[in-house]
Amino acid sequence: MIPGLDSPVRRGVSPLRATHRIRAMSYYERHIFFCLNQRDNGEACCAQHAAQASFEHCKARVKAEKLNGAGRVRVNRAGCLDRCAAGPVAVVYPEAVWYTYVDQHDIDEIVDSHLKCGLVVQRLLLAADVGR
Numbered sequence: 001m002i003p004g005l006d007s008p009v010r011r012g013v014s015p016l017r018a019t020h021r022i023r024a025m026s027y028y029e030r031h032i033f034f035c036l037n038q039r040d041n042g043e044a045c046c047a048q049h050a051a052q053a054s055f056e057h058c059k060a061r062v063k064a065e066k067l068n069g070a071g072r073v074r075v076n077r078a079g080c081l082d083r084c085a086a087g088p089v090a091v092v093y094p095e096a097v098w099y100t101y102v103d104q105h106d107i108d109e110i111v112d113s114h115l116k117c118g119l120v121v122q123r124l125l126l127a128a129d130v131g132r
Protein backbone atom coordinates (compact mmCIF):
# COMPACT_ATOMS: atom_id res chain seq x y z
CA MET A 1 0.00 0.00 0.00
CA ILE A 2 1.21 3.48 -0.73
CA PRO A 3 1.52 5.71 2.34
CA GLY A 4 -1.11 8.41 2.44
CA LEU A 5 -3.66 6.46 0.41
CA ASP A 6 -6.52 4.50 1.88
CA SER A 7 -6.57 0.82 1.14
CA PRO A 8 -8.32 0.35 -2.23
CA VAL A 9 -9.89 -2.86 -0.97
CA ARG A 10 -11.35 -1.12 2.08
CA ARG A 11 -12.82 1.57 -0.19
CA GLY A 12 -14.31 -1.04 -2.55
CA VAL A 13 -11.90 -0.24 -5.42
CA SER A 14 -10.15 -3.17 -7.06
CA PRO A 15 -6.34 -3.11 -6.72
CA LEU A 16 -6.08 -3.06 -10.53
CA ARG A 17 -8.18 0.10 -10.80
CA ALA A 18 -6.23 1.69 -7.96
CA THR A 19 -2.95 0.90 -9.75
CA HIS A 20 -4.29 2.40 -12.97
CA ARG A 21 -5.23 5.59 -11.13
CA ILE A 22 -1.79 5.85 -9.54
CA ARG A 23 -0.09 5.35 -12.92
CA ALA A 24 -2.21 8.09 -14.44
CA MET A 25 -0.65 10.51 -11.94
CA SER A 26 2.90 9.52 -12.86
CA TYR A 27 4.98 12.33 -14.35
CA TYR A 28 6.86 9.89 -16.62
CA GLU A 29 5.38 6.90 -18.35
CA ARG A 30 8.62 4.96 -17.78
CA HIS A 31 11.74 5.61 -15.80
CA ILE A 32 14.97 3.68 -16.34
CA PHE A 33 17.73 3.80 -13.76
CA PHE A 34 21.30 2.71 -14.57
CA CYS A 35 23.62 1.75 -11.75
CA LEU A 36 26.87 3.63 -12.36
CA ASN A 37 28.48 2.75 -9.07
CA GLN A 38 32.27 2.64 -8.94
CA ARG A 39 34.12 0.72 -6.23
CA ASP A 40 37.82 1.23 -5.68
CA ASN A 41 38.32 -1.78 -3.40
CA GLY A 42 38.22 -4.41 -6.15
CA GLU A 43 34.67 -5.61 -5.40
CA ALA A 44 32.31 -6.09 -8.33
CA CYS A 45 30.57 -2.95 -9.52
CA CYS A 46 28.66 -1.84 -12.59
CA ALA A 47 31.23 0.81 -13.52
CA GLN A 48 33.64 -2.04 -14.35
CA HIS A 49 31.32 -2.99 -17.23
CA ALA A 50 31.04 0.27 -19.17
CA ALA A 51 27.82 1.26 -17.40
CA GLN A 52 28.51 4.98 -17.97
CA ALA A 53 28.80 4.50 -21.75
CA SER A 54 25.60 2.44 -21.82
CA PHE A 55 23.77 5.07 -19.77
CA GLU A 56 24.89 7.80 -22.16
CA HIS A 57 23.95 5.68 -25.17
CA CYS A 58 20.48 5.06 -23.72
CA LYS A 59 19.99 8.75 -23.00
CA ALA A 60 21.02 9.67 -26.55
CA ARG A 61 18.78 6.99 -28.10
CA VAL A 62 15.76 8.05 -26.02
CA LYS A 63 16.32 11.66 -27.07
CA ALA A 64 16.88 10.76 -30.74
CA GLU A 65 13.64 8.75 -30.72
CA LYS A 66 11.87 11.71 -29.08
CA LEU A 67 10.80 9.48 -26.20
CA ASN A 68 12.10 11.85 -23.53
CA GLY A 69 10.12 14.33 -21.48
CA ALA A 70 7.01 14.57 -19.36
CA GLY A 71 4.55 11.75 -19.95
CA ARG A 72 7.22 9.73 -21.74
CA VAL A 73 10.62 8.36 -20.66
CA ARG A 74 13.29 9.52 -18.24
CA VAL A 75 16.79 8.01 -18.13
CA ASN A 76 18.57 8.43 -14.81
CA ARG A 77 21.85 7.51 -13.22
CA ALA A 78 21.75 5.65 -9.92
CA GLY A 79 24.16 4.51 -7.28
CA CYS A 80 24.45 0.89 -6.27
CA LEU A 81 21.14 -0.93 -6.64
CA ASP A 82 22.47 -3.85 -4.57
CA ARG A 83 22.36 -6.39 -7.41
CA CYS A 84 26.06 -6.08 -8.25
CA ALA A 85 26.71 -9.78 -8.89
CA ALA A 86 24.91 -9.50 -12.25
CA GLY A 87 26.20 -6.07 -13.19
CA PRO A 88 25.85 -3.98 -15.08
CA VAL A 89 22.19 -3.57 -14.19
CA ALA A 90 19.33 -1.22 -15.01
CA VAL A 91 15.73 -1.21 -13.83
CA VAL A 92 12.62 0.11 -15.57
CA TYR A 93 9.65 1.46 -13.62
CA PRO A 94 6.71 1.36 -13.17
CA GLU A 95 6.99 -2.29 -14.21
CA ALA A 96 10.02 -2.87 -11.94
CA VAL A 97 11.74 -4.92 -14.63
CA TRP A 98 15.42 -5.57 -13.97
CA TYR A 99 17.88 -5.96 -16.80
CA THR A 100 21.49 -6.88 -17.24
CA TYR A 101 23.19 -5.95 -20.48
CA VAL A 102 26.46 -6.39 -22.32
CA ASP A 103 26.66 -3.78 -25.04
CA GLN A 104 24.89 -0.99 -26.86
CA HIS A 105 22.95 -3.50 -28.96
CA ASP A 106 21.30 -4.66 -25.72
CA ILE A 107 20.52 -1.06 -24.77
CA ASP A 108 19.00 -0.47 -28.21
CA GLU A 109 16.74 -3.47 -27.69
CA ILE A 110 15.59 -2.18 -24.28
CA VAL A 111 14.84 1.22 -25.82
CA ASP A 112 13.06 -0.13 -28.90
CA SER A 113 11.10 -2.85 -27.14
CA HIS A 114 10.46 -1.82 -23.55
CA LEU A 115 10.80 1.96 -23.39
CA LYS A 116 9.07 2.54 -26.71
CA CYS A 117 6.51 -0.29 -26.82
CA GLY A 118 6.21 -1.60 -23.26
CA LEU A 119 7.43 -5.06 -24.25
CA VAL A 120 9.85 -6.70 -21.82
CA VAL A 121 13.13 -7.96 -23.34
CA GLN A 122 13.04 -11.47 -21.91
CA ARG A 123 16.58 -12.43 -22.89
CA LEU A 124 18.09 -9.58 -20.82
CA LEU A 125 16.11 -10.16 -17.62
CA LEU A 126 18.08 -10.37 -14.41
CA ALA A 127 17.57 -13.59 -12.47
CA ALA A 128 15.30 -12.98 -9.49
CA ASP A 129 17.77 -14.25 -6.90
CA VAL A 130 20.80 -12.16 -7.87
CA GLY A 131 21.92 -9.82 -5.16
CA ARG A 132 25.15 -8.17 -4.18
Ligand code: FES
Binding pocket: 035, 036, 037, 038, 044, 045, 046, 047, 079, 080, 081, 082, 083, 084, 087, 088, 089
Ligand atom coordinates in the same frame (compact mmCIF):
# COMPACT_ATOMS: atom_id res chain seq x y z
S1 FES B 1 27.41 -1.74 -8.19
FE1 FES B 1 25.73 -1.81 -9.58
S2 FES B 1 24.18 -2.84 -8.50
FE2 FES B 1 25.79 -2.63 -7.08
